[in-house]
Amino acid sequence: MKKISLLASLSLSALTLAPGHAQNRSYEGEYKMNTWSVTVTPMLTRFVGDLSQGVYRAVPELGPGGKQTAAIGLSVNKQLTHLFGASVNLSTGQLRDGKRQIYNANFRSDFFQGSLTAQMNLKSLLFGTRKLKRWKWDVYTGIGQMWFDTRVYDLTTGNLIRFSNNRFDYSSLTAGRWEGDGSRFTREIVVPLGTALHYELTPRLDLGLDFTLNNVNTEKLDMTVGSTDPNYNSNPANVFLFRRGDSKLDKYASLGLALTYKLGRNAVRVGKDGNYDFTKGRYHLRWTDPKDLIKPPYNPTMNDADSIAKANMPKPVDPRLYTDTDNDGVADLFDKEPSTPAGSVVSGAGVAMNLDSIISSLLRSKLTPECEALFSNIEFDTDKATIRPASQETLRKVIELLNVKTNCGIILVGHADYRASYGYNVQLSKRRVEAAKRFLTRAGLTDASRVLVEYYGEYRPVAPNTSGDNLQRNRRVEIRIVPQNMLRSPRYQSGFRTDPAEPR
Template sequence: MKKINLLSTLFLLSLAVAKTNAQSPSPKSAGYEGPNKLNTWALTITPALTQFYGDLRQYDFKLGPEEHLTGGLGLALHKQVTPIFGASLNFWTGNLNGSKERIYNAHFESKGFLQTTINAHANLKPILFGYNKLKRWKWDVYAGYGYMWFNSRVYRLGTGKSVELIRTNTNRSSKTAGEWERDGSTYTREIVFPIGSAIHFEASPRIDIGLDFTLNHVNTEKLDVTYGGGGSEQYPRQDIWLFRKGDSKLDKWGSVGLSLTYKIGKNAVMAKKDAKGNWVHDPAKGRYHLRYTNPLDLIAPPYNPTMNDADSIAKANMPKPVDPRLFTDTDGDGVADLFDKEPNTPANSIVSGGGVAMDLEKYVKDIIAKNLPKEECEAMFGNIEFDTDKAIIKDPSQQILKQVIDLLNVRPNCRAVIVGHTDARASDNYNFQLSKRRVEAAKRYLIRNGMQDPSRVLVEYYGELRPVSDNKSVEGMSRNRRVEIRILPMNSIRSSYPAGFRTGKKKDQEPGKVAKEPRKKK
């Protein structure tokens, strides 16, 4: 029992070592877990010739008296852990026989034996030749542990099967190894240790063919129900066919057969050679089998460019020479000559993005005509700037007044209201008069520069009464010195200010005139 436990421990330890190697980054034992999955399971069937080795065996390589060829059938489920290590669950059934004239003058038969084992495999081909040589071949050596169930009977030579000397599981046989009833026959159970070697060839992505050799060491002499040794009849005849330990070695049986393997898994493919004779693996095409594939072969090697490669890449990505016209602007209009459609426009011309000179006044008129509604006026606010204590329109403000002229000329249903304001310096009366002079100056500018209907221009002036900022700073007073222009519909009778906003007008006062509103004394 201690021997059995020791062997079981060694077997489990070998599987643990195989699993550890599967997780090692070593090229010869690299694991298959990663972005590129591989198939790892396979099913093998092996029809084989069987032969017994023990006391009732007269010749090793030819048939003895009353012997005949025997055979068996093996079935194995394989799990490949790494390209080198794997494991399998094996089932065998078959027949055995043997005979010997000297001493025993007997032959035996064991029909329909059963055997199941767990084997550990090692693939020697990558170790001896590497992964890329003999790519399609796999050479395994294996060893295992399991049980064998058999029912053997011994007959006298020359009598056929008419004289039976002994059988297993009788009152005269030991039953310490256990027994099993099947179809009315009692089977004796014994421990078995198989060792062997198998050569496989990858015929297709799914099928392997091979040759398998196995020698099974049975932990007993009772497979032929005979023990012996000594070379002469030193034992009483009735004691030869017992299960006790004799001088001979333990019984064995061997097999040699052709194996057919089906590789289980999804999208099975196998490696192919390119035009240069190198093996090519493309994970995008499917899954390779770990029996024949090193997982490292599925990882694309890093690209390390040489200096010549780097120079070629740099030249291929070098930008084209820049057109010098991109940096020149002959006419100074802000558009480079490369894109300028009119490269000789006059100085200070206003141009489009293509460098074409534009008539700004016509452009403004077109914009106004296209974008304002035809039946109603759209409010337009402008701020006419003046210097302190002056009513002279500045040049930037003249452009705003020209736009008002263009708008009113194309919109006869609109009118303009010009509203004047001052800061708080000087007296109320003076500021009213100053704001009046300013709005009248703006109105005169509109009339003199093309306003077609002067009656549509109204004026209002409020002096310092309607500030938009404080009068304590220069900036605030500058904002309060303003003339606002508002565009309103002709049918509007309201002031340019919202309802409830004080304008200083009397109820019967005509538009454009403002009565003086005396300042309240504090």
């Protein structure tokens, strides 16, 4: 029953680690990597225990002779990280040996073994991942169970002396216990310790040399109990008792040629130049450290940085976009008449217009649906927000126009020259647009909601503050008559502030 439960446990572990069960999932890191592999290992075996002297039957034709013993193993491997992995291992084979002194006997044991092992990649741990890229040196250990059927023969006569499990000859399920259920095999715990040296032949195949020392938890693998007491050793029945003899626990070693097939998609390996390129496919985690796939940060030289900056530098903006030579409110880039007289009323294209003629025309045709964009400026004295008489006349004409053209709106934009602190100039430009708005509403504008204001202080000059004339041009309120639907645009509905804390 115990044997069945252990077999079930090993089978469940194998299914859990098997590539089919895990759907061959790759390494869960920044780069996709393959992690599963299968290894087949034919091996030579050598017993270490009481009946260990390399002596076999004197008369080979009467029984087992002195052949070299062998086994074959199958492993399913899962690489957990670049340095650590785990394996489910199954092996079957035979052990033989004998000793003339004291025992005058040899034995043959057929065995089957299953184990779980953990591996550590010593090559990368000791030498790093950049050296010996095609080589891999592992050490491993684990735990498992061994089932064996051992038969002992007399060296002189070749007669069968005893064997491990037989229902009627002091046999046992576990060597040293007499339970006798008729099972052919005896079971014991085994602890494998080993090392392996691998070479990566291709992106799919590795070839390695594998040495394992299997420590079996019994001194009765050869059905012999060592003792310094002749009386104890002379009684063959003592091998079935619970008591131990004076000999050490039995062991056996194996030396095998391991052929590993690496599973996964788009398998690749590092090139001869030692450079990794994850775009070509998936490297295997047992051979490649994920850190090596990360490209080193690019540190440009001063020349590189200068070239990159020049390549990404935006094209220079036409300076005419920020200049208004004639101070009519239309940038030179769009102004079709860049030299209109000061105080002129212009269209959206900067063309001078006769405001009286426009108003007279509109008065004669009150149902005219269009609202043309008009621009004009009014100027102020130094540090004043008082409307000049000439500017008042301009504003009255604007009121007359707006009262007729109800589909028009007006935007007042206040400015100042630079001769004060920044905060003071902002407040001064605010007082100027408020004075202009107050004049419009008091002088007869029927719908004050059509007036919007902005103010920027010294932030948007139209001329350099280098002369008296230029300073005068910068002390201004821009008058922009626009279609009223422009006032409903996102620029005024979401981003516009009639009383901003600071200029936009």
